[in-house]
Each structure stands twice: as C-alpha cells, then as structure tokens.
Amino acid sequence: MEEYKKIKEARRKWEEKTVDKVISRFPERKETFVTGSDIPVDRAYSPESFDEERWLDEVGFPGEYPFTRGVQPTMYRGRFWTMRQYAGFGTAEESNRRYKYLLEQGQTGLSVAFDLPTQIGYDSDDTMSVGEVGKVGVAIDTLKDMEILFEGIPLDKVSTSMTINAPASVLLAMYIVVGEKQGVSRDQLRGTIQNDILKEYIARGTYIFPPEPSMRLITNIFEFCSKEVPKWNTISISGYHIREAGSTAVQEVAFTIADGMEYVKTAVRAGLDVDQFADRLSFFFNAHNDLLEEVAKYRAARRIWATLMKEKFLAQSSKSMMLRFHTQTGGSTLTAQQPDNNIVRVAIQTLAAVLGGTQSLHTNSRDEALALPTEDSVRIALRTQQIVAHESGVANTVDPLAGSYYVEALTSRIYNEAMDYIKKIEEMGGMVKAIEKGYIQKEIQDAAYRYQKDVEKGDRIVVGVNKFTVKEEAPRDLLKVDPALRDLQVKKLAKTKAERDNEAVKKALKALEDAAAKPDVNLMPLIIDAVREYASLGEICNILREVYGEYKESIVL
Amino acid sequence: MSERKLRILIAKPGLDGHDRGAKYVARALKDEGYEVIYTGIRQTPESIVSTALQEDVDFVGLSLLSGAHNELFPRIVDLLRENDAADIIVFGGGVIPEEDIPFLKEKGVRAVFTPGTPIQEIVDFIESKRDERHQ
Numbered sequence: 001m002e003e004y005k006k007i008k009e010a011r012r013k014w015e016e017k018t019v020d021k022v023i024s025r026f027p028e029r030k031e032t033f034v035t036g037s038d039i040p041v042d043r044a045y046s047p048e049s050f051d052e053e054r055w056l057d058e059v060g061f062p063g064e065y066p067f068t069r070g071v072q073p074t075m076y077r078g079r080f081w082t083m084r085q086y087a088g089f090g091t092a093e094e095s096n097r098r099y100k101y102l103l104e105q106g107q108t109g110l111s112v113a114f115d116l117p118t119q120i121g122y123d124s125d126d127t128m129s130v131g132e133v134g135k136v137g138v139a140i141d142t143l144k145d146m147e148i149l150f151e152g153i154p155l156d157k158v159s160t161s162m163t164i165n166a167p168a169s170v171l172l173a174m175y176i177v178v179g180e181k182q183g184v185s186r187d188q189l190r191g192t193i194q195n196d197i198l199k200e201y202i203a204r205g206t207y208i209f210p211p212e213p214s215m216r217l218i219t220n221i222f223e224f225c226s227k228e229v230p231k232w233n234t235i236s237i238s239g240y241h242i243r244e245a246g247s248t249a250v251q252e253v254a255f256t257i258a259d260g261m262e263y264v265k266t267a268v269r270a271g272l273d274v275d276q277f278a279d280r281l282s283f284f285f286n287a288h289n290d291l292l293e294e295v296a297k298y299r300a301a302r303r304i305w306a307t308l309m310k311e312k313f314l315a316q317s318s319k320s321m322m323l324r325f326h327t328q329t330g331g332s333t334l335t336a337q338q339p340d341n342n343i344v345r346v347a348i349q350t351l352a353a354v355l356g357g358t359q360s361l362h363t364n365s366r367d368e369a370l371a372l373p374t375e376d377s378v379r380i381a382l383r384t385q386q387i388v389a390h391e392s393g394v395a396n397t398v399d400p401l402a403g404s405y406y407v408e409a410l411t412s413r414i415y416n417e418a419m420d421y422i423k424k425i426e427e428m429g430g431m432v433k434a435i436e437k438g439y440i441q442k443e444i445q446d447a448a449y450r451y452q453k454d455v456e457k458g459d460r461i462v463v464g465v466n467k468f469t470v471k472e473e474a475p476r477d478l479l480k481v482d483p484a485l486r487d488l489q490v491k492k493l494a495k496t497k498a499e500r501d502n503e504a505v506k507k508a509l510k511a512l513e514d515a516a517a518k519p520d521v522n523l524m525p526l527i528i529d530a531v532r533e534y535a536s537l538g539e540i541c542n543i544l545r546e547v548y549g550e551y552k553e554s555i556v557l
Numbered sequence: 558m559s560e561r562k563l564r565i566l567i568a569k570p571g572l573d574g575h576d577r578g579a580k581y582v583a584r585a586l587k588d589e590g591y592e593v594i595y596t597g598i599r600q601t602p603e604s605i606v607s608t609a610l611q612e613d614v615d616f617v618g619l620s621l622l623s624g625a626h627n628e629l630f631p632r633i634v635d636l637l638r639e640n641d642a643a644d645i646i647v648f649g650g651g652v653i654p655e656e657d658i659p660f661l662k663e664k665g666v667r668a669v670f671t672p673g674t675p676i677q678e679i680v681d682f683i684e685s686k687r688d689e690r691h692q
Binding site for chain 1: 573574577585595625628675676
C-alpha cells in the first residue's frame, strides 16, 4: 500500500512537471484517445492502474480458475493452436480437392463452409436457392454430397468444424453416417458444429425456426452428443458475427456470453446436469486491428465465463468453467482497396488471437473483400499463422502480456462493462427476450453507425480507403464460381432421389414429423435414420418447418 | 413538386444476412432527409418489387454480399419493367467484383457502389437523378 502511494505521488509529479511542459509546446495528436471500440486510453499506465491485491483472484495462473491467462497451464509450449482455414465452394468434389490441398500444406483441422441454401435448409432445386448454389460454400443436399466431400479423408484422423446453425442436427447426422460408412465409430469423431441460433437472429441471418423449437433442437444435440459423440463440440457460441455486424469489443464479449448463458439455462431446464454438457461448449471470437484491446477482450471473456459458470450455474468441474475458443480474423476490417494491405492487417490480428490464447485460428485472405479467396491467397493466410507460430517467439511463454499495466487495466474494464450488459440482459428476462425486443440489434447498429460516421468524417483512418488512397486497376484473378453449378447439383439430387428407397425415406420422414410434435423426444436418432436413407436436407427441414413454423425478422433501424 | 421527398427502398435480395451495409446506407440516407424503407434480409425479387410498387418509391437500392448479384439484380429490374415500373431507378452495392459491373449496368442497374464508397457518392447519384424522377 505504501508503495502504491509513492507511485501515485510520482505519477502526479510526472504529469505536472514533465508532461505538461511538453504538451504546452507539442500538443498531442488528439484531445482524447480511444480504442477501436471507443474505450478511453490514458497517456501511460503505471502500477496503480491495476490493483495488484486482486491479482490472484482476477488474473492468477494459466490453466487455473478464473482462466484469465488461458485454459491450459502450458498453452503453446505444449502444442500450437489448430490452424483451421474455413473453406468450401461449388460442388462437394471441388471442396474435397481444396481440403486435401490445405491438409497437404500443413493445415491441422478442417472447417467446412456451406452455401446459403444449405445453411437455411433449402435443397439446390428450391426456387429460394436461385443464384446462391455453391456461392459462399459447398452445396449439400443429401448424404451423397457429404460422402463425396470427405472422400479419402479419414474422419478418425481429422477434426472437422462445420459452420452450420439452424440445420446443424442434419449435417451432424450426415457426418456421423459418413463416419459409419468409413468404419469410424461415433466416439472417435472430433469436431465442432456452430449450432448457435441466437446470434443468427442478432447478426448472421441464417435462422429457420422460431427461438423455442430452435433451442429444443440444440438441447437435443447436447444430450445426444454427451452420450454418443463425447469428443464433439456441440456448439460454437459466436461473437464473431456480432462484431462483424458492427459491435464493439465489449458488446462482442457481453452478447456472446449472454447467448451462452441462455443455452446453459435451457439445457438445465430440460433436465441436463451442467457438468454433463458444459465442457463441450466452445466459443468463437473475432480478431480486429486494435491489438491490445483484442488481447484484453479474450482474457476478460475467459474470466467472465469462468465466474458465471462457477457462481451462477454452480458447475463443479473446472472443465465446465473453461472458455475455449476459435478465432477468425475480422472480415469487416479487410479493404477492397489495395488488397495486399490486408496481409498486414491479418498478421496483426493473428498476433492478437495468439497473444490472447486462442485454441484455433482462421486467417482471412487478402482478397476476401472482393470474392472468395484464391488458392494463392489462402496459402499466404495460412503462412501468416505459421510465421507467428514458428518465427515470432510469442508462443514460447504463456500469456506474455500479463502484467502489462495497460492490458490488465483494459481487461478489467472490458470485464466490468460486459458484466453490466449481462446484468441488464438478465433483467430483461434473458437473451431471447432481449432479442425479441430488438435491444441487442439496436445496440449493435448504433455502434456500427457511429463507427462508419467516424470513418466518413475522417476521425478514424482506414488506410487505403479514406487516406493514402491510390488510383487502382481492377484486381484480376478472382475466384469465380460457375453459375452452371446449380444445374449440375439439381441433376445430382434428382439422380439420388431416383436411386434411393423412397418408401424408407417416407417412413423415416413420417417418424420425424411425429416426434417433432412431441417435446420430450430427442430428434437426433430420427434425423440420423432419415439422412441414412438419403432424405434430403430440404425434405427434413420442410417437415420441421411445417411443425414449427418459420422465424420472421423484427426489423430494427 | 420539388417539395416531394424522394422515396428510397433499400432491399436485401438473396439469402445472405450481411445487413450492416444496407442498414448503414438506409439510416444515413434517412439522415440526409429522404424517405427510406428497409425490407430486411432474405427477400425474393418478387417481394422486393411488390414492396417497391406498394410504397411508390423512386429508387430501389439492392445490397448483396453472397455473389448472387448477376442472377438476382437483373431479375428485379425485369420484374419492375413487367409491372410498368421501369421508371424506378435501381442501384446496387455489396461485394461485387469490378468486372461484373458492366454486365449489371447493361441489365439496367444504374449504379453499383462497392465497399468503401462514401455515402456522399450515393447522395450525389440520387440527386443527379432527381429531375428524371420529377419529369
């Protein structure tokens, strides 16, 4: 305490004597400085910025509660993060080729991008699918496509992440059956389904059903996997898209964790024990350019989740308290102008994710503000991770920024502000209620609007966009998806439908329809039966649409 | 006649949920004093055109980031034409490669604003077409 007093006094003197003298002659660049998310930043931080008496409770050691410093005691000294590039486009055949290329290049996990019809539960021949088949990801209509997608890739050797939400149970069912056909049992399957419907209503938009049946499908997956597919991450609770929609870093943490709480509450209400499923919950965050703010964000998120799981949900197992997360570098930070500059942005964001202790990472490619990435730009993105891992040295010690007065102060600040949001959402009755009121959407939009106005005014500089611009030629060599692809996929679907046992499909779909109306039945086994008979994704989702209805967006402007 | 506020429909055809840009443009144009209607995401070309007619708009601004613009933008222009509303001015934005823009213009999309465009450029475009709407 005596020491702090001395430091405080010294700081006061420094400000009065040294700083004021300089500022009177050389004013600072701005009157106030803020982070990328508008958190005020002081001129310099010193020991009294962080109360060291709280060190053990709030920071502590890696691999121990509250996990501020990381979920494992050795982190990347044991094993690097999983380098996992999100990929998929066109047909299953083309995507399968891209996966094999990435595995050859040293990637350590797969991450499947599905096209929008697949993500919203439409077959390629649906009128809603016009123009979208194979565009932002691979088109999957039936188990047949899934068999092709993983042809020659042994499912007991890779871990596979699938960005699929509303129809997550259907794609997981297909993956399980592909495993069966390869002779890989369910308990050997490793991977993740995104399965996070709440952020779809808030920010991403690929919802199908209203919240209640959606939450039931999710809980069914939790329960089924806890017994049958124990190594599977049953959800990836995502702040990534919330940030892409324009939220601040604090909002990203707060809304993601509030979503997580809603899933835990729903599962507990359905009769699951918290320690039965909580260790399979995983998270997914963004990495933006404000390096130190991002590092503080990940640290604060880990501490919040651990605190809530222990104190609010009374988890016993420390695994239930660990916030494990995937990171993707920020898509919305990429510029269409001078696209090579994006390589540098991605490198900074990679550092943020690694210094923040991510479990896996996708690095964006330089050309993604223009189109899907080419093979060349994907390779540079992957190499960026490999350079940070092998050459930068930051992976050699755990949580190297701990104890930085600034990073610790920022971590506390994000923790407190996010907790305030979480409290407010709880008072509204939880996340579903807050979404229905449009509160979350409005908070994000206001932040996005403020940010964009700042860019328009030149208060925020985006290099190559509102400063340091050059006259550029239109970029060449962009990846193009063949528009004739839809016809190809439609023909493939018709062939599968003609060759399958249509009586068996009908029976399986009827059984699913009956079960869907009964709240106490777990739908996973019935969905597995249906996909095994080559029932299509659209057929299964349409059955569920009939029983559950569809969600309609409440427009907030 | 010049007192009448221009009416603009901001619409999201296709299936992508990236509505940050559309919402920003909608709100910024509202702040500029225009009447703005926003459709929400995942709208079919048919529903966009029917909203445009119902709301008696002067402009339709389309935002799409999934790559389906070459199929969906021209479809909306055609549907407007089929409904005797070829005078409604269609513009677009989103992740649209430079090389696709001539094709879209040829199909009747009057302007395409790619990422990083200042809002003033869109305002200038709208103002430059004001007379055309008031003939």
